[in-house]
Amino acid sequence: MKQRYVNIVWACVVAWSLSAQAEDSSAIHTLAASCAACHGPNGNSLGGTPTLAALNEDYFVQRMQGFKDGSVSSTVMHHHAKGLTSAEIMALASYFAQQPRQTPQALPRQSFKGAQ
Amino acid sequence: MQTDAVLTTSSLGGTRRQFVRSVIYGGLAFYGLPAFARASKPPLGHVVIVGAGFAGLTAAKYLRAWSMGNLKVTIVEPNPQFISCPQSNLVLGGSRTLDQLSFGYDLTRKQHGLDWVNDTVTAVDLANKQVQLTRGKLSYDRLILAPGVDFNVSKIPGMSAPVADIPHAWKAGKQTLQLRQQLESMPDGGVFVMTIPTGAYRCPPGPYERACQVAHYFKQHKPRSKVIILDANADIMSKKGLFLQSFNGAYQGVIEYHNNSEILQLDTASKTIKTDFETVKADVLNVIPPQLAGKVAQVAGLNNVDGRWCEVDFVTYASSLQADVHIIGDSISAGLPKSAHMATSQAKVCAAAIIDLQSGNAPNPLPVFANTCYSFVDDQQAMHVANVYRYDPAKKAMVSAEGGGVSAKASTQEGQYAQAWAENIWADTLT
Numbered sequence A: 001m002k003q004r005y006v007n008i009v010w011a012c013v014v015a016w017s018l019s020a021q022a023e024d025s026s027a028i029h030t031l032a033a034s035c036a037a038c039h040g041p042n043g044n045s046l047g048g049t050p051t052l053a054a055l056n057e058d059y060f061v062q063r064m065q066g067f068k069d070g071s072v073s074s075t076v077m078h079h080h081a082k083g084l085t086s087a088e089i090m091a092l093a094s095y096f097a098q099q100p101r102q103t104p105q106a107l108p109r110q111s112f113k114g115a116q
Numbered sequence B: 001m002q003t004d005a006v007l008t009t010s011s012l013g014g015t016r017r018q019f020v021r022s023v024i025y026g027g028l029a030f031y032g033l034p035a036f037a038r039a040s041k042p043p044l045g046h047v048v049i050v051g052a053g054f055a056g057l058t059a060a061k062y063l064r065a066w067s068m069g070n071l072k073v074t075i076v077e078p079n080p081q082f083i084s085c086p087q088s089n090l091v092l093g094g095s096r097t098l099d100q101l102s103f104g105y106d107l108t109r110k111q112h113g114l115d116w117v118n119d120t121v122t123a124v125d126l127a128n129k130q131v132q133l134t135r136g137k138l139s140y141d142r143l144i145l146a147p148g149v150d151f152n153v154s155k156i157p158g159m160s161a162p163v164a165d166i167p168h169a170w171k172a173g174k175q176t177l178q179l180r181q182q183l184e185s186m187p188d189g190g191v192f193v194m195t196i197p198t199g200a201y202r203c204p205p206g207p208y209e210r211a212c213q214v215a216h217y218f219k220q221h222k223p224r225s226k227v228i229i230l231d232a233n234a235d236i237m238s239k240k241g242l243f244l245q246s247f248n249g250a251y252q253g254v255i256e257y258h259n260n261s262e263i264l265q266l267d268t269a270s271k272t273i274k275t276d277f278e279t280v281k282a283d284v285l286n287v288i289p290p291q292l293a294g295k296v297a298q299v300a301g302l303n304n305v306d307g308r309w310c311e312v313d314f315v316t317y318a319s320s321l322q323a324d325v326h327i328i329g330d331s332i333s334a335g336l337p338k339s340a341h342m343a344t345s346q347a348k349v350c351a352a353a354i355i356d357l358q359s360g361n362a363p364n365p366l367p368v369f370a371n372t373c374y375s376f377v378d379d380q381q382a383m384h385v386a387n388v389y390r391y392d393p394a395k396k397a398m399v400s401a402e403g404g405g406v407s408a409k410a411s412t413q414e415g416q417y418a419q420a421w422a423e424n425i426w427a428d429t430l431t
């Protein structure tokens, strides 16, 4: 009985804290997370592409607008930037500006064990 | 079974305000609770994930991170290792080894506090919210099916069951090595035949990339050998102009592309294929079978599109037949390329939606994500197709936004970016 009450209280506290989180970042964290495939976890690249974590917000927006209008040359980013709205670009800029810059963890490589 | 969870929230996906909050609430988070409370139900419930491929593993990581550890996540996966399909064609070309594409699960598992069961799900009891394993059962509040694809070999006339020396190598692993060995032992002047099925299959540009990789190997080591592509489709399914540049350029005289070439009869003993137009004999034969949703989705009865794929709601990835079962990755019917990048993006949207649903909040009604697929035409050069996809509520579909497109041509610079893509998506999924 007491345990059940504790559970309900916890569920409320957690739901409240997560809804507060949703209100800051709402949709943008899922969009930003899709950039991770090329720019690394939380924008911390393992190399080969620019790191986006802690990038200056204005610089970020300038680059993205440049990819969009063609004034900044790119291999692939124009195909992404052109599909995003200015509001999304600004939200992404603010999101990545707030990500801590970190050395990404090494990949957990292993030799092939032959089981599959 | 309970793993030692570490709170990773601060390092994963948060604005500064969120970061501060996560420090404050970190103490409140489930795994930070004293032992008496930890033994009780996790505040946001228990999610069981079937399959630790790109889709399932990504969903697990982000469910734990974005819920700040308040969801319990159990993964069921029979394989001991993660073997990447992306770049497995380069093993055939000779510029990668399978070891370079093989990874352990331990790091993700420990770091994100995932409960892990090394087993296969054999049945789903939808009414009682339980999955059956070969050893035991698991109960869930929500279930995620991420089993990848199953192969419908019986649809191939003359094949009916898998044949040991005709690998598909459409799941990276032993068959990838077997196919590479067959190419190595084939005499110069031999013919490599690859067949492509109709209907959706995983990685639309994959077969054409494979043709280029085998041709690259032949040009270096077996210059009198040929690649014949028997494509059951009317045309090249992805990056057509770009692949034609290679087929008619660097691989002129090496690759022959034959469209509308469905297999009418296959003689497995002599590796001979009859189509409407010709009879072709292979020295090395690679039949890519027709595909459908992973077996567990079939067993659960959720493959409701042509009996092959699973229909889902793109806001939550819930099955259209069963609201508490979510399906992500190659198993779904989406009209979108079945790619690793797509699988991870779907997993993130699904994870965010499940946390909202379990917290009593409405999920984001308009998901948006970026997608790219690189293909290598040799050991150095690659090219891309890239688009932003956004949810269209009227069409109830993820629709590609304006402005997407493909490379002008394959290049070494994009070969380097394609390698960076692979390392970063592996890191996103496996760390």
Ligand SMILES: Cc1cc2nc3c(=O)[nH]c(=O)nc-3n(C[C@H](O)[C@H](O)[C@H](O)COP(=O)(O)OP(=O)(O)OC[C@H]3O[C@@H](n4cnc5c(N)ncnc54)[C@H](O)[C@@H]3O)c2cc1C
Pocket: B050, B051, B052, B053, B054, B055, B056, B076, B077, B078, B079, B084, B085, B086, B087, B088, B089, B119, B120, B121, B122, B146, B147, B148, B149, B169, B170, B171, B172, B202, B203, B206, B294, B295, B296, B328, B329, B330, B331, B338, B339, B340, B341, B342, B343, B372, B373, B374, B375
């Ligand atoms: C040759 C080739 C090249 C490719 N190249 C690229 C590329 O360059 N870029 C790209 O984006 N994509 C590429 N792909 C596509 C990509 O590999 C897939 O889209 C991706 O793997 C899909 O992820 P998934 O999680 O849905 O399935 P998978 O990665 O196949 O994972 C499914 C997992 O579920 C497990 N499982 C299945 N059934 C059960 C069960 N009953 N119980 C428990 N576990 C189960 C399996 O063991 C497996 O680990 C390529 C594919 C191939 C074949």
